Amino acid sequence: MKTNLYNYILELGDNCLIAGQRLGELCGHGPSLETDIACTNISLDLFGQTRSYFQYAADIKGEGATEDSIAFLRYEREYKNVLLVEQPNHDFAYTMARQYLYDVFHLLLLEKLQFSQDITLSAIAKKSIKEASYHVRFTGDWVKRLGDGTEESHEKMQNAINDLWTYTNELFEVTEDAKMMAEEGIGVDVATLKETYYEKVTALLEEATLTVPESKYFQKGGKSGIHTEHMGYLLADMQYMQRAYPNMKW
């Protein structure tokens, strides 16, 4: 089995899966009908991308693995998503800030991944770029609206950005698997995206009249399976059905 490639695909797919799961929690619970549908649409886009990644990963793994077994039957330590995307939906500002901070990265990543030497990854990236472009536009608009809105909305958005900032640097951490894949022209060296990322985010936060946090302390661990305390609850919710009724189908 191509272990490096398999692990690298999980890195890509797990971010989509967990970000999608968090947004999907708003299904029927969004602040308004319109934002509820918007968030679940984005969630479904991300699940679609996850499926493409995991079908590919299942092919590589063999041994009867399926997209479902990869998504639902791993243990917490085996998930490689960044800590950012597993943070909970405290309020709508928090949800939009988290998703925006991920979306900017996601689009930059896909724009590079479309030139991957691996034709499957390249195809997934090409298909996903349009979706990710809309996501960053939608969430960026909300960061601006709430940041440059009322005193209360500004405070909530600023708090969300302050809290989540500490998870941004992990996006650019290069794992051993990702490094090997980048050297082979299959993966993207995410460290090269860092400067553009912070430029884009800083410009939007300034437009939103928000203060860019100056903290130099950053959390990490997600990519190596060390997650925050929120991850277990998320997985319990997400995996319950497949664990309680193995192999069940709709």
Add this chain to the structure above:
Amino acid sequence: MNKNWPLWEIFVRSKNGLEHRHFGSLHAADAEMALENARDVYTRRSEGVSIWVVESKHITASNPEHNGELFEPAQDKIYRHPTFYDLPDDVKHM
């Protein structure tokens, strides 16, 4: 104070060459948000290629109480329909 966002009427063109049709209404803080919301609420199953949004308050509607004087006089004027012509077989979609 009204806590809801203003109401917008949504018009969607489902294919190039067809006209925009009224699809429904939704709430949004401004026109830009109305477009984004309309995209998610009404075109997520690829129903459209173009969207117009108009704030509902800008639509002037006829008063149903005046339906009698507005619309009934037309009912006995069947000669306003072109129904007295024999259509050639070659003419379709009439």
